[in-house]
Amino acid sequence: MIIPVTVVFQSNGQKRFLMHNGNFVPIEPTGTAVIQCQQNVAELILFGIEGPSGSTATITLTPQAPHILKIVGHPIKGKIAQGKTVWGDNRFFVVK
């Protein structure tokens, strides 16, 4: 069963990227993207931002109701370290 999951990727960096299961995901100017996930299957997102050090990112995943998300460390928060121009991390999650 395929379940849409809305990803809201807010960042004050200059650029950002989002990958889902090895594919780049287009992000709307609003910071929103939708990924299609399989129920009860481990999914992977990889994400990052570019910008001045101190730039932050907050990523929130919301599966279509009534499904729920199993994820560690959510909402996802990140920050470009001092003296750096990029930051990235990943999450595995399951939609139940």
Added chain:
Amino acid sequence: MKLLKFFAIFIVLPISSGATSAVFAQTPPESEIVVPFVLDECIKSFTSPQQAATISVRMENKAEETRQGLPLAASNVAPNATTAVAIVASDKDGRGVISFSPKRPVQGRATNNWSLEISAPFSKQDNQAVLASLAGLGGDIVASGSFSRFLWDISPADYGRAICQECARVGIRDLLLCSQFGLRQVAKQRHLDELKRQRPSDSSAPQEIRQEDLEKLDATAEELAQRESDVLDAKLQDALFGRLASKVWSLEASVGHKERTFFTPAAEKEEEHRAGHSFSAVGGLVFQSWSTYTKLTGKRDYKENDKATLCKPITGSILENCTSQPLGRAKEVESLILATEGRFFFRGFALAPSVQYDFETDVWGFEAPLFLIRNSDDRFTGGFKLAWRSDQDNLVAAVFITKPLLP
């Protein structure tokens, strides 16, 4: 023994137990292992596109994308993709700039930007605000349009291999914990357990630790884990971004109009409306801790001739009424300019020095903007810059301030 130790970690760090809610500050994890960690599967998931292909769906607007750059008008080499107004002013003159860049979806690994920029000097007599920017056009109004493309140059496979191996090394058993965040939480839990074990022998058992002691231990464990993860995160960021995080290229066309008057050799005052124009190509490399841009500009502009003075006697007076105008039409000046800029970000400020060279006139230019002021969104919005060019041989200081028009 090692295996037992790792097992012990997961006895005290179950994925969903209520006891770990303090550790997982963002979301309490589940108690059961949701997805067993298998190293090969973990690595593979970073490299092979799976059946669940991702598609984009247009959503209703919620909030505008923040796509900030360094302040408008502060730098003249790196591509601009902001919607903002700016002022740059020296003691002699200033220039106002407005820029518009439509918001566009981030298409996979690339981002395309269009932008339109219009600028005008405060004074029509003097274009000092162009400062050392050799590629800038002199005009009462200058319009520039540009297209830029930004491409991520990341290595998901290298990153996946590095993080999955690290997760295996620390004994992670649930795939959902395998992230930089998860590794930090595991490290924190390990330090917390160690600190509890190291408590004096006459102290109470771990389950009887007072709340305030627990909070102190938790803070110490957090600090130790943070120190440990700083090193690990740097290694993982290196794996993801390599030395080169992204590339950018841009094409730009500009036209500058100036209304000019001049004297003909017959001492008649005439007007001319020829417009200067320029074309530029920019390439940029974004490294993990700095970025650099190179711009090649071909320019055709107009330079006014030296002034001549025409004096006419005033009727009934011995005095004369004199006016000065350039003698003859403005000279056409062609230039080929190579410019390079570096951008460096520090805790409270940023620098973007640039060097420019005009091959036609053998003139050097140098600019050093220092970005000091940030707004409430933590975006650089102002600072000052020093500029120098070899044909004028004087150092010009200017301030600049930007107001983003979109969040």
